[in-house]
Amino acid sequence: MQSWLVLHNGWVVHRGFKRSTATGDGNPIPPGPLFRFPFLPKYPERILHRWTKQYGSIYSVWMGNQLFVVMNDPEVARDLLVIHGANFSSRWSYFMKNQTILQGGAITATPYNETWRKHRRIANTILAPKAIKRYHSTLQYEAHMLVRSLYYGTQNGTIPVNPARYAGRYVLNNMLSVTFATRIGSVTDPLIKKTLSLGDEFMMLTGPWSNAIDFIKPLQWMPTRIRSRGRKLHQDFLDVYGAMILLVKKRMESGEDAPDCLVKSLLKSQEEEELSWTDICMLATAFATGGSHSTSGTIQWFLAFMPSHPEIQAKAHEELDCMVGRDRLPTLNDEMRLPYVRAIIKEVLRCRAPFWMATPHCSDNDFVYKGMYIPVNTVMILNCYSLHHNEERYPEPFTFNPDRFADDNLSSTESSKLSNAMERDHWAFGAGRRICPGMPIAENEIFLAVSRLLWAFSIQIVPGKPPCLEEYEGNSGRTPLPFKVMLVPRHENVEAILTTNGEIPDLRV
Numbered sequence: 001m002q003s004w005l006v007l008h009n010g011w012v013v014h015r016g017f018k019r020s021t022a023t024g025d026g027n028p029i030p031p032g033p034l035f036r037f038p039f040l041p042k043y044p045e046r047i048l049h050r051w052t053k054q055y056g057s058i059y060s061v062w063m064g065n066q067l068f069v070v071m072n073d074p075e076v077a078r079d080l081l082v083i084h085g086a087n088f089s090s091r092w093s094y095f096m097k098n099q100t101i102l103q104g105g106a107i108t109a110t111p112y113n114e115t116w117r118k119h120r121r122i123a124n125t126i127l128a129p130k131a132i133k134r135y136h137s138t139l140q141y142e143a144h145m146l147v148r149s150l151y152y153g154t155q156n157g158t159i160p161v162n163p164a165r166y167a168g169r170y171v172l173n174n175m176l177s178v179t180f181a182t183r184i185g186s187v188t189d190p191l192i193k194k195t196l197s198l199g200d201e202f203m204m205l206t207g208p209w210s211n212a213i214d215f216i217k218p219l220q221w222m223p224t225r226i227r228s229r230g231r232k233l234h235q236d237f238l239d240v241y242g243a244m245i246l247l248v249k250k251r252m253e254s255g256e257d258a259p260d261c262l263v264k265s266l267l268k269s270q271e272e273e274e275l276s277w278t279d280i281c282m283l284a285t286a287f288a289t290g291g292s293h294s295t296s297g298t299i300q301w302f303l304a305f306m307p308s309h310p311e312i313q314a315k316a317h318e319e320l321d322c323m324v325g326r327d328r329l330p331t332l333n334d335e336m337r338l339p340y341v342r343a344i345i346k347e348v349l350r351c352r353a354p355f356w357m358a359t360p361h362c363s364d365n366d367f368v369y370k371g372m373y374i375p376v377n378t379v380m381i382l383n384c385y386s387l388h389h390n391e392e393r394y395p396e397p398f399t400f401n402p403d404r405f406a407d408d409n410l411s412s413t414e415s416s417k418l419s420n421a422m423e424r425d426h427w428a429f430g431a432g433r434r435i436c437p438g439m440p441i442a443e444n445e446i447f448l449a450v451s452r453l454l455w456a457f458s459i460q461i462v463p464g465k466p467p468c469l470e471e472y473e474g475n476s477g478r479t480p481l482p483f484k485v486m487l488v489p490r491h492e493n494v495e496a497i498l499t500t501n502g503e504i505p506d507l508r509v
């Protein structure tokens, strides 16, 4: 019989003290809070960070009957997720995310098994640094369209603009090209609204700590609203992305030379790889949803930070004027010559990683780490919030300061392979064998958007309405609360360069 207690601060916790768990020879589970929790309130990273200060580099938390181990230190993260990755690369079967919405698919919800290996290999062939070179011209085209449509949206810097839909369409179009070889013309197209709202719903429903239904089994048998929302979202993914897959299939069957894309590869190898219809839909979902929301969120956070940092913009403008000039937009070839722009991006990802808890891993076997017992099927949390606010690694961690990355010449993809975990730039893309396979393309997309927005505009505050930097939307992936900025063209060449080249009239919003 479960017995729950409501504390004065509104928390509901289990009455019983934490079950003492230890190996036969007395190694206890890592230290941690005494109570069991059915969920953690909004902004769980703040609570986890307090516990980091109390319990240190690794601690344990009970959610209902499920044990979580939280890793707060680069060395612990590297030891467990990288060096002992063979044991810490599975996924726990969350009721909402893994069982109901993704139904064990989309790579991210698949346990560490042969199916995961197969699906991950397929994703890697599309997303590896060499493979994505074929999409460079698409990414550059879409980045041009992003900046141009914002230029029109803000009416030459005279009216404030909410960048959410523009950033959403930019990353969605990149992912639609990679996944379905298609794109959406106008930011007002209903498909933009639909796909972005599916992404938002996914991020609301899949917080690693937010759903009591994940941790209290009897709730899973009841017809609750949250369970219906999860089932509906699964069906929506099948319907929306299934329809796009059918369009690719039709083009292939008609003998048309359909352009290369993820879905074309999946359909061609469907039999050989033994892929079900749900597998294909869920893989397409992983790209279209997983790949869009986080990248768009990062671009939005960048735009939210800039108005309060004119001195940082001035430094970036100087670098762009010197290395690129004002006669053309920056391209991916300029990336290594723009270290300050790259440092701004790393600082945005450090300060506002889209997933503060990465995506939880899970242990496949009992394990003893430095005298602490981690049982089989423990959920392993990479606590990016504490890792990114480690004062030793990032002095004054709550200050937005790109200069801390001044000597960092590596991409995040390269940095994630450093043997000294303390030197890694940040942990926003996770760690170990499940590290984000979309990291190289996400880095390309963010670089193009950020460098071109800085090249074109002075990003200014709407008087009296600064973007909120503390609160956010989403329980797993986070995006800023809706905000507006002024985007004032920086020089006389902006209009000419944005409005020529690849004119597409219906982008004028």
Ligand code: HEM
Pocket: 106, 107, 108, 109, 120, 123, 127, 286, 287, 290, 291, 292, 294, 295, 298, 353, 354, 355, 358, 359, 360, 361, 428, 429, 430, 431, 432, 433, 434, 435, 436, 437, 438, 439, 441, 442
């Ligand atoms: C700023 C952009 C992005 C961020 C911050 C991000 C972050 C993450 C994180 C934290 C994980 C979990 C890693 C782990 O388990 O240790 C992940 C996994 C994943 N990401 Fe990304 N991601 C981004 C963009 C993308 C893109 C563009 C794609 C696809 C094109 C993508 C596809 C995936 C997939 C399929 C997984 C599951 C991997 C697995 O479970 O093996 N992500 N991402």
